[in-house]
């Protein structure tokens with residue numbers, strides 16, 4: 001091989017590598033041609049080149065306003081001056097390109113903010129924000145951003161409905177690390193599973209170094225066009241702070257200024273009402289600052305108390321119950337925990353611990369598969385992992401873990417309906433990890449039900465109000481986990497030990513039929529009966545509840561006389 005352009009030392013190195021390459025191929029038994037190893041590794045392409053801005057827009061991202069049915073904010077990055085930064089919007093047309101929109105169909109909107117952020121890569125990234133107003137609810141629009149000459153491609157989004165409508169949203173724990181390698185598939189697989197999602201919730205630590213232009217560039221590339229058509233609702237983690245809030249935060253995330261009013265909490269503490277769900281974002285990075293914690297706690301109570309929405313989702317970074325190591329957030333737990341329970345928050349979405357944990361207060365437990373309290377979740381979307389510690393921070397503080405996972409990247413799909421929220425966590429490869437259904441009735445009563453599996457729909461799950469009874473005594477059996485209105489057959493089964501014995505009146509192994517009942521709208525069942533006159537003193541019986549979805553039994557009832 002002849003490389004006349006290589007200087008002398010490089011040519012010598014090249015020959016040595018070629019020899020090494022050959023031996024590696026023989027040892028490894030791989031079918032690579034030795035020539036593949038014969039050049040020095042190419043240099044890393046400089047981040048300043050990968051991420052440098054141009055007049056062509058990139059990093060296009062939607063953030064919600066307080067009136068998402070009639071207005072929408074979009075932010076992008078481009079080398080453009082404030083006077084030229086602008087957007088165009090029109091009702092989503094059937095075609096563009098060769099087909100010009102009808103005269104007057106396109107509205108031009110001037111940027112309301114253009115903020116240069118000095119970056120670590122030697123240039124400024126300038127973020128521009130446009131707010132579209134006067135939009136129609138539940139309507140698809142098409143927009144582009146630019147400077148009047150250099151435009152983005154056209155993007156579509158749909159405004160929120162003006163009232164409750166079912167919708168889906170996505171939630172991520174910390175992306176933070178391996179954003180350019182391991183994170184993109186998580187974001188894209190989540191989008192593939194819920195392409196019509198209306199919101200993406202990030203519970204902090206989106207990136208690792210608060211002011212790293214390279215990492216923010218990677219974060220936007222990971223989601224690609226997804227952020228240009230789905231609203232992003234993020235709150236900061238500790239990694240968005242470095243001597244203060246990241247200088248990127250407010251220019252790129254112009255969230256509503258409806259928080260407690262402290263300048264430090266502007267656009268990190270806010271709420272959005274979206275189609276019947278109140279999303280509340282808090283900044284848990286101020287646990288060492290009593291004033292900023294107190295301000296958030298008072299504000300949280302106000303926005304929970306005065307909440308017309310059926311559903312409430314709260315997100316912040318540091319978990320009420322930690323999944324990892326010796327971590328502990330007593331300020332968050334003591335100040336916010338009681339309010340989350342008191343006002344019946346449905347989902348608390350958190351990050352920080354780089355593992356997965358989901359659970360509830362023990363006092364809310366109703367059965368093996370059901371509780372009626374707040375569902376607390378910790379998750380991670382990025383590639384940095386911490387080990388679980390047997391849920392000690394949960395059990396040590398009156399809570400219990402119902403599902404956990406370590407060394408897994410996850411995304412969460414949340415489907416909101418009128419009478420239920422379905423939550424599912426999936427691994428990076430799309431496989432199911434965990435899930436539950438929150439049901440809520442018109443009185444605000446709630447059950448949080450594990451998704452059914454062959455294992456959790458059998459066994460001893462019925463409770464009875466007495467385990468000793470005489471003939472004619474009233475016994476009430478209670479069970480959970482049904483579909484609303486599910487029909488349930490009630491049997492009294494005589495047993496020896498736990499085994500069924502020959503049943504009174506020649507009935508089969510199920511037992512003697514006592515009657516039928518229906519689960520209520522939350523999947524709860526309560527059935528009261530009298531112990532029949534034919535039961536013998538000293539005999540043992542159990543209540544067997546049989547339905548389409550569950551076949552479950554009670555503890556033994558011993559007949560006393």
Ligand SMILES: [Fe+2]
Pocket residue numbers: 174176205237239352353354
């Ligand atoms: Fe983190």
Ligand SMILES: [Fe+2]
Pocket residue numbers: 205237238239317351352353
């Ligand atoms: Fe963190």
